[in-house]
Amino acid sequence: xxxxxxxxxxxxxxIGQSMxxxxxxxxxxxxxxxxRQDPGMGLKLIYYSVGAGITDKGExxxxxxxxxxxxxxxxxxxxxxxxxxxxVYFCASSPQGANEKLFFGSGTQLSVL
Amino acid sequence: TQLLEQxxxxxxxxxxxxxxxxxxxSSVFSSLQWYRQEPGExxxxxxxxxxxxxxxxxxxxxxxxxxxxxxxxxxxxxAQPGDTGLYLCAGARASGTYKxxxxxxxRLKVLA
Numbered sequence: 001x002x003x004x005x006x007x008x009x010x011x012x013x014x015i016g017q018s019m020x021x022x023x024x025x026x027x028x029x030x031x032x033x034x035x036r037q038d039p040g041m042g043l044k045l046i047y048y049s050v051g052a053g054i055t056d057k058g059e060x061x062x063x064x065x066x067x068x069x070x071x072x073x074x075x076x077x078x079x080x081x082x083x084x085x086x087x088v089y090f091c092a093s094s095p096q097g098a099n100e101k102l103f104f105g106s107g108t109q110l111s112v113l
Numbered sequence: 114t115q116l117l118e119q120x121x122x123x124x125x126x127x128x129x130x131x132x133x134x135x136x137x138x139s140s141v142f143s144s145l146q147w148y149r150q151e152p153g154e155x156x157x158x159x160x161x162x163x164x165x166x167x168x169x170x171x172x173x174x175x176x177x178x179x180x181x182x183x184x185x186x187x188x189x190x191x192a193q194p195g196d197t198g199l200y201l202c203a204g205a206r207a208s209g210t211y212k213x214x215x216x217x218x219x220r221l222k223v224l225a
Binding site (some may be wrong): 045 | 117119146153154155156157158161163199201203205213214216218220
């Protein structure tokens, strides 16, 4: 059972470039989340989804877009990358939502230079 | 504005000492979770508390949810080097949405 899989693990972007961070889960979870974690800090919610076709903004959505066409996949799109987006990005999923355990991927370390 | 504030931000203690980490907010949460994160990995769930005043124990770790469901604490008895890591609290708002908001984090280092 792979759980939550994120790709790539590392990426360096130039300012203004775009990229998509991939996240897929094989647990048939309805809820999926994208967080970013700056060095030594807690996690900030970027976007979340409660099911296929439904997404909503979190605490820091500016500069990002998401889609949820299937239950399994929840890609995060960065348009016009900026140095402020240098961070570690974590995708997570949970069966329902409130009171449920979040299952995290291993993260994508992104540097924008 | 950070919804969940953790204190202390950093803590370095000797093996065998006790410690308490606090997670505070002005908002009410339907549930609160504690995670531990090690370098290069995603956070791993330690416990979920859902009832005001609830106390849960996990070996040497004791978790408490405040009566008003606005705060929580994590107490570690006789800390060991294996307890080293970043401790994060996360709350699900009582408004009915399922957004988990994480705290600012407490980085713990236990010296042998």
